[in-house]
Amino acid sequence: MLEVARAGDRLRDLIPRSIAAAVQETYSGPMPQSAEESLNRALSGERLPDPPNWYGAIKPLKIILTTSDAGGSPPSDQDRLALSLQPSLPELSEDEAETADRSRIMDLLSAPIVGNPLGAALQRMLGMGRAAGAGGTGAELPIGAHRSGPVGSRAAVARRPPPVTVSISGTPVLGVRYPEWDWVRKAYRTDWCTVAELDPARRESGPTPDLAVDTELRAALARLGLGWERHRRQDEGALLDLTAVVDYRSAIAAGGSGEPKIYEDSRRTGRDLGVLVLLDATGSAAERSGHGALFDEQRRLAGQLTAAFDQLGVRVATHAFYARGRESIRMLRVKDFGDRFDNRARARLHALEPTGFTRLGAVFRHGAQLLSTRAGTSNLLMIVIGDGLPYDEGYADRYAREDSRRALSEAADRGIACVGIAIGTSGVDGEAAQWVWAEAMRCVVRDSHQLARVVPAVLGSALRTAEARARHAGGGRSNRRKAL
Numbered sequence: 001m002l003e004v005a006r007a008g009d010r011l012r013d014l015i016p017r018s019i020a021a022a023v024q025e026t027y028s029g030p031m032p033q034s035a036e037e038s039l040n041r042a043l044s045g046e047r048l049p050d051p052p053n054w055y056g057a058i059k060p061l062k063i064i065l066t067t068s069d070a071g072g073s074p075p076s077d078q079d080r081l082a083l084s085l086q087p088s089l090p091e092l093s094e095d096e097a098e099t100a101d102r103s104r105i106m107d108l109l110s111a112p113i114v115g116n117p118l119g120a121a122l123q124r125m126l127g128m129g130r131a132a133g134a135g136g137t138g139a140e141l142p143i144g145a146h147r148s149g150p151v152g153s154r155a156a157v158a159r160r161p162p163p164v165t166v167s168i169s170g171t172p173v174l175g176v177r178y179p180e181w182d183w184v185r186k187a188y189r190t191d192w193c194t195v196a197e198l199d200p201a202r203r204e205s206g207p208t209p210d211l212a213v214d215t216e217l218r219a220a221l222a223r224l225g226l227g228w229e230r231h232r233r234q235d236e237g238a239l240l241d242l243t244a245v246v247d248y249r250s251a252i253a254a255g256g257s258g259e260p261k262i263y264e265d266s267r268r269t270g271r272d273l274g275v276l277v278l279l280d281a282t283g284s285a286a287e288r289s290g291h292g293a294l295f296d297e298q299r300r301l302a303g304q305l306t307a308a309f310d311q312l313g314v315r316v317a318t319h320a321f322y323a324r325g326r327e328s329i330r331m332l333r334v335k336d337f338g339d340r341f342d343n344r345a346r347a348r349l350h351a352l353e354p355t356g357f358t359r360l361g362a363v364f365r366h367g368a369q370l371l372s373t374r375a376g377t378s379n380l381l382m383i384v385i386g387d388g389l390p391y392d393e394g395y396a397d398r399y400a401r402e403d404s405r406r407a408l409s410e411a412a413d414r415g416i417a418c419v420g421i422a423i424g425t426s427g428v429d430g431e432a433a434q435w436v437w438a439e440a441m442r443c444v445v446r447d448s449h450q451l452a453r454v455v456p457a458v459l460g461s462a463l464r465t466a467e468a469r470a471r472h473a474g475g476g477r478s479n480r481r482k483a484l
Helices: 002-010 017-026 035-043 060-067 077-083 094-113 117-125 215-221 242-253 294-311 343-350 360-375 397-413 431-436 448-472
Strands: 176-182 187-198 226-234 263-271 273-280 315-323 329-335 379-385 416-423 441-445
Touching: 002 017, 002 035, 176 360, 176 397, 187 360, 215 294, 215 448, 226 242, 273 294, 273 360, 294 315, 294 329, 294 343, 294 379, 294 416, 294 448, 315 360, 329 343, 329 360, 360 379, 360 397, 360 416, 379 448, 397 416, 397 431, 397 448, 416 448, 441 448
Parallel strands: 187 329, 273 315, 273 379, 379 416, 416 441
Antiparallel strands: 176 187, 226 263, 315 329
16 A cells, blocks of 8 residues: 555656546555555554555565575475466377477468469478368368476476566656756756656646626737738639639639629738646736635636637637756646637646746746747747746746746747736735846736736737847748739
8 A cells, every 4th residue: 555655656757647546536645755665564553554456466475586696495286277278178198299390381381382283282292182081171280289298396486587677766757848047147947957747746626617608809809910811713803813814714604693703912810829828827827816716716807718719710729837956847737729728727727726936047948949939920929827926846046037037038039929917906016026037928807807908909919029029130030921
């Protein structure tokens, strides 16, 4: 019980969530730190719950017999029975063994030369033809017989390969490595942080709240991220649609009366926007505000933005984040770019609980990487919902602010628009937040009801700024305008 609980605790980020949850349900006591501690506690008379059958059992005698290098007594009758590969088959007499040997030769030679005159001649020469049977149809010689001899007096159990062992003495490293900016040294710390994407733990307390469709917010967001799209067979336009011209003239020549829709034009109607919503799920979000729990309001805001973008057909993903040191930065998947914001995604959003700390630089870098590699669009937008203040173990004060600001600048250089949204009093944070977000857009809303009136204008301004910055940096992004 103790060893399974210890393994489940150490490997909880590597094993399936259902197994980790099942192990946690069977034992919730103090966790041993080593195998020796587990053994000492098991022998001390401590009351422990009985392990379920699916934990399996360790049988020491079998392990000793299969792994020991030392010799032993001759195998018993039970050993001989276990060592036999096919104990149900009887031993063969000498005549039967000779027949079986012949049948094996036939089995090897007859298969590849069936229907071949040379093969038939070989079979006749070697006596491998059919034996006459009733009705003249003949019968095949027996094949696949098994011959088993007696076990000798010096027989021993065959040694098996040594078992594969996994050491769980340390915390497993899981995730993607990112650098961190050290403003004192004016250099990056290479591969300094580890960010892992995980699914949030399931929570069964209460039904998943249904997010009402905010039609005003959806209408305001509909104008964001539109790309140039080619429209053919138009009544008017800047260019001729040559295919439409040929079809129209052919119809007239054939005595028809087609419509002269022979133009094409380019208009901003194509949806060309990828959005990543990052929800601050750190301990600071557990503070109370005038409108209930601050985290509940942040979660509602993230849900409304995700639902609105999803209904508009925008490529949107939503992740929550928290950190416990530079080696344990977690991105909790609520919705990926290719998923729908369905009941399962809403349940994952509802299951989030605030915990841990805020290592913003690594979060921004991983978010920029997700947008660049998975969104598949020209216009990229990263929305961070939270107070926007960095703090973690070994990550505070100016060091944290400089790295977070640097990460936002890196994202902007890649043409990614970054927007921070704070709620209520969490946005009144003075110089710290202003320093971090100096080169990015940031706004403070009273609650989620202000989204439609405030946020779309900020998002649109951020997208235009990012496009201009990318163009100025020489990395401009191609639109879909095409001319003949």
